[in-house]
Amino acid sequence: MEKHSTEQLNAVCSQVRRDILRMVHACQSGHPGASLGCTEFFVALYFDQMKHDSSFNPDGKGEDLFFLSNGHISPVWYSVLSRSGYFDTEELKTFRKINSRLQGHPATEEGLPGIRVASGSLGQGLSVAIGAALAKKINGDDRLVYALMGDGEQQEGQIWEAAMCAPHHKVDNLIASIDVNGQQIDGPTKEIMNLLDLKAKWEAFGWEVIVTENGNEIAQVIKSLEKAKSLLGNGKPVLNLLHTDMGYGVDFMVGTHKWHGVAPNDEQLENALGQLEETLGDY
Amino acid sequence: MEKILDTKYTYTEKKDTRSGFGDGFLEVGKKNKNVVGLCADLIGSLKMGAFQNEFPDRFFQVGISEANMMGLAAGLTIGGKIPYTGTFANFSTGRVYDQIRQSIAYSEKNVKICASHAGLTLGEDGATHQILEDVGMMKMLPNMTVINPCDYNQTKAATIAIADHEGPVYLRFGRPKWPIFTPADQPFEIGKAWKMIEGTDVTIFATGHLVWEAVVAEAMLREEGISVELINIHTIKPLDTAAVLASVAKTGCAVTAEEHQFNGGLGDIIAQTLVRNQPVPQEFIGVDDSFGESGKPEELLEKYGLNAENIVKAAKKAIARK
Numbered sequence: 001m002e003k004h005s006t007e008q009l010n011a012v013c014s015q016v017r018r019d020i021l022r023m024v025h026a027c028q029s030g031h032p033g034a035s036l037g038c039t040e041f042f043v044a045l046y047f048d049q050m051k052h053d054s055s056f057n058p059d060g061k062g063e064d065l066f067f068l069s070n071g072h073i074s075p076v077w078y079s080v081l082s083r084s085g086y087f088d089t090e091e092l093k094t095f096r097k098i099n100s101r102l103q104g105h106p107a108t109e110e111g112l113p114g115i116r117v118a119s120g121s122l123g124q125g126l127s128v129a130i131g132a133a134l135a136k137k138i139n140g141d142d143r144l145v146y147a148l149m150g151d152g153e154q155q156e157g158q159i160w161e162a163a164m165c166a167p168h169h170k171v172d173n174l175i176a177s178i179d180v181n182g183q184q185i186d187g188p189t190k191e192i193m194n195l196l197d198l199k200a201k202w203e204a205f206g207w208e209v210i211v212t213e214n215g216n217e218i219a220q221v222i223k224s225l226e227k228a229k230s231l232l233g234n235g236k237p238v239l240n241l242l243h244t245d246m247g248y249g250v251d252f253m254v255g256t257h258k259w260h261g262v263a264p265n266d267e268q269l270e271n272a273l274g275q276l277e278e279t280l281g282d283y
Numbered sequence: 284m285e286k287i288l289d290t291k292y293t294y295t296e297k298k299d300t301r302s303g304f305g306d307g308f309l310e311v312g313k314k315n316k317n318v319v320g321l322c323a324d325l326i327g328s329l330k331m332g333a334f335q336n337e338f339p340d341r342f343f344q345v346g347i348s349e350a351n352m353m354g355l356a357a358g359l360t361i362g363g364k365i366p367y368t369g370t371f372a373n374f375s376t377g378r379v380y381d382q383i384r385q386s387i388a389y390s391e392k393n394v395k396i397c398a399s400h401a402g403l404t405l406g407e408d409g410a411t412h413q414i415l416e417d418v419g420m421m422k423m424l425p426n427m428t429v430i431n432p433c434d435y436n437q438t439k440a441a442t443i444a445i446a447d448h449e450g451p452v453y454l455r456f457g458r459p460k461w462p463i464f465t466p467a468d469q470p471f472e473i474g475k476a477w478k479m480i481e482g483t484d485v486t487i488f489a490t491g492h493l494v495w496e497a498v499v500a501e502a503m504l505r506e507e508g509i510s511v512e513l514i515n516i517h518t519i520k521p522l523d524t525a526a527v528l529a530s531v532a533k534t535g536c537a538v539t540a541e542e543h544q545f546n547g548g549l550g551d552i553i554a555q556t557l558v559r560n561q562p563v564p565q566e567f568i569g570v571d572d573s574f575g576e577s578g579k580p581e582e583l584l585e586k587y588g589l590n591a592e593n594i595v596k597a598a599k600k601a602i603a604r605k
Contacts, residue, residue, distance in 0.1 A: 059363055067358075108390050116361050117390045124386050127351045131358020131366075138319070138341065139362050158382070161351035169343060 004047055009218045011279035012047055012083060013039045017249045018276050019079035019092055019283065024263040027096040030104065033259040034150065035076035037181050037216070037244035042080040044221040045146060054085035056113035064143045065132055067117065069125020070150035070179065071105040072261070078102050081114040082283075089283035123156025125149060126176055130166050133174040133237075144232065147176040148242075152184030155193045160205070166237040167206030175228045176207075177240040179215070183257035198241055207239040215244035250275055288502040291480050294462035300492075301399040303435035304456050305330025307442025308367060308397075312338050315365065315446050321356055322369040323349045328458075329369035329399050349374045353382035356394040365446055366394050372401035372455055373414040380420055387451050388424040395445050396421075400458045401431075402542030403570070403587060404492055404580035413575035419547020421453040422520040428473060429520040431455040431541075431549075433494035435463045437517060440471035448473050455491065457542075459580045462495050465515075476523035478530070482512035485598045486530040489540040490516045490549050493568065493589060497540050500594035511598065519549050524556050531563050536601040540568040540594055542584075564604035566597035 004012075016039050024030035046052065050064040057063070068077055075095065082089045087101075094100035101110040105120025117128050129147035136143060153159060166174060178198065186192050202209045208231045212224040221242070228238040246260070247253030250272040253264075264272055312318045312334050319341040322331050326344065335342040345352045349370055356366035368375065375398035376383070387394045398417065405413045422429045430445070430452060432438040438456045445452045452473075479494075480501055489497035494515050501511040512530050516522070531537055537557065539550035550567040557563055570587050584590040 058361065060361060061363075065361065117357055117392070118385050121381050121385045123350075124354050124382055127354020127382075128358040128361075128386055130351075131355035132361045133358070134343065134355065135359045135362030135364050138364065141362070158348075158350040158354070161348035162354065165345055165348065165351055165355070168346075 006219050009043055009047055012043050013218065014277045015280040016043060016076060016079045016083060018273060018278060020075040021250070021264060021269055021272050022282065023075045023078070023092055023095040025269045026093065028263045029096055030075055030263060031072040031261045032075065032263065033183070033246040033253065033257070034070070034179055034181060035073045036250060036253065037246045037248050038073055038076050038148065038179050039249065040216050040218045040221050041148065041177065041242055042076050044218055044225060046080050046084045048222055049225050050146065051143060054113070056086060058116055060116065061139065061141055062143060065116065065145045067125045067129040067132065067145070067147045068106060068119055069147060070122060070153050071119030074104065074106050077106065083280065086114040087112065092283045122150070122153045123158040126159060126162040129174060129176065130162055130171050133171045134169065136173055144229070145174045147174070149176065149178050151178055151180045151182065151189055151195060152192070154178065154195050154198065163202065163205040163207070170235045171237045172232050172235050174237040175225065175232070175240060176237065177242045180241050180243045181246040183246045183260060185257065185260050187257055202239040206236060208236045209239045209241065212240055212242045215242040216248045288499060290498050290502040292464040292498050294464045296463050297460040298435040298463055299458060299460050300432060300435055300438040300456035301328070301458060302330050303432070303438030304397055304399065304442050304454070305333060307439035309333040309337060311443045311446045312341070317363055317365045318367065318446055319359055319364045320367050320369065321345055321352050323347055323352050323374065325370050329397070331369050349379045350382050353379045354386050357386040357390060357392045360392045360394060367397050368394065369397050369399070371412060372398035372417045373412055376417040376420050377414060384424060388426045391426055392451060393449055395452045395454060397454045399456055401455045402457060402491065403575045403583040403589065404457050404459045404542060406459065406580045406583065407577050409577040410574035415542070415544045415570050415575065416547060417455060418519055418543050418549065419551070422547070422552065426451055427520065428452045428518065430473065430518050431491040432517050433491055433515060434461055434465050436465045436467050436469060437471070440469050441517065444471040444473060457492055461492055464495060464498060474518045474521045474523060476526035477515040477517065478512065478526065479515050480511060480513040482510040483534060484510045485536050485538060485602050486512045486514060486534045487538045487540060487594060487598065488514050488516050488527065488549065488553055490519060491542050493540040493542055496584070496589065496591045497594055499591035500598065503591060503595050504598055509598065509602065516549055519552060522552050522556060527553060527556055528561055531557065531561060535605050536563050537565040538568060538594060538597045538601050539565065542589060543569050545569045545571055564601050566601040568594055568597055
């Protein structure tokens with residue numbers, strides 16, 4: 001794959017953010033906050049880091065795989081999948097509408113290319129990613145498995161079952177990231193259920209832990225993922241604490257849980273789009 | 284009592300259905316290299332040790348973390364593996380319903396959920412472990428196939444057959460030593476009911492351990508001049524609707540027998556099939572909206588009304604209602 005410059009990747013991010021806002025506006029539902037916050041991460045994965053094939057083989061043999069555990073941020077994933085060739089960008093218009101392949105939360109049943117497992121009910125994606133990583137080991141496939149979780153999602157018990165399991169089985173072909181934006185639906189994570197020291201927790205469970213201080217700076221996200229890759233192959237999985245700002249890119253949405261699952265109205269959309277350059281052409 | 288009766292199927296040996304699973308699992312592992320195993324700290328109880336010893340690289344001990352195990356299994360299918368998960372029926376279903384629902388059933392993953400110690404015949408461990416709702420939960424899930432074999436041989440055959448079926452399967456079996464009364468070389472066709480005995484007065488549809496109780500009940504009823512048709516419903520979903528309807532068209536009444544709640548079990552799906560197509564009197568053998576308790580399997584089947592004597596009474600009642 002041809003390497004994109006930071007400038008080119010930032011241009012993709014701007015377009016992806018426009019897609020996210022227009023998608024949730026069109027159906028007046030969905031989750032723009034963390035979708036905007038994780039845009040750089042998704043663009044880094046699909047436009048720079050992963051070896052993947054948009055013709056889409058569900059088994060993904062010989063490819064890097066990505067699993068989204070916090071499935072409610074589907075808008076960013078759908079946009080990035082379509083912008084990297086998995087399906088026509090026109091289909092983004094159907095998000096959350098009847099008879100669409102773009103379900104509110106990602107699903108396989110409608111056959112949307114790029115999705116390998118349903119997610120939305122939280123806490124399950126890391127286990128699935130570990131399973132897929134184990135399958136790669138059995139198959140002698142040396143490509144990697146990536147997963148993304150939310151920080152609020154760390155409150156689910158299954159996450160810690162999975163956290164214990166991956167080092168025990170030496171799943172060292174897995175890079176899991178946590179979107180640390182400090183927010184969840186009801187408010188700041190500190191107030192809702194304090195996560196305390198995630199780094200110490202994951203290290204205590206036997207993971208190599210790295211920190212991406214600014215997950216909204218694409219060069220830094222790429223550097224972190226490169227570092228994560230360099231730590232693999234030594235019997236331990238890697239956990240990336242990806243610090244982002246919820247709602248990043250739109251001044252009135254940034255840094256608050258209030259836009260976790262709320263769609264902008266016409267006026268707010270216009271305001272937001274005015275802050276984001278149309279770089280690749282709106283769908 | 285069954286020894287003196289002239290049953291149409293007999294046995295010389297008793298063995299637990301979980302051993303049928305363990306032996307079938309080893310055999311299917313030899314036949315199909317994509318078969319892999321996972322167990323949540325119950326390798327001995329599930330008889331998965333032989334497979335683990337033979338194929339250590341294809342087997343994962345996951346500790347006491349059933350939710351994680353279901354996710355791992357879903358992930359292993361991506362890459363072409365055919366995972367068999369092993370734990371007790373309670374922890375295979377109720378404890379992990381949402382994981383099965385989202386990551387396996389809705390995601391159409393080729394996972395085989397192998398569930399031991401189902402029903403009252405688990406015995407002394409009591410109600411915490413005696414799940415009687417699992418068939419209901421699993422058969423409500425779209426895409427899920429639900430199989431409840433009746434003895435060692437049928438469980439072994441089913442364990443081997445499910446590897447060739449693309450899609451999620453719930454395979455339910457149990458703990459106690461139970462008569463082996465079906466042939467070792469039986470074909471096992473998923474979704475195909477097995478007419479074990481032909482008859483004309485009443486049809487007994489039985490599943491799991493209660494198929495043996497129904498075999499005994501048939502002999503008791505025959506002594507009284509009642510002609511019973513016995514159908515072994517090893518696959519509860521998809522139900523062999525044609526076989527069910529053809530039989531009741533002849534006999535005009537039905538008894539269902541299962542080690543499960545009335546709610547959600549085999550009786551429910553048979554009733555639904557009959558009501559929609561061909562209403563006839565039906566009597567239910569199962570647990571009537573209660574939890575189980577500690578005791579010996581045969582004591583529990585008697586106390587909760589699930590043994591051959593109860594099937595006999597139910598058959599007579601069904602016939603009287605015609």
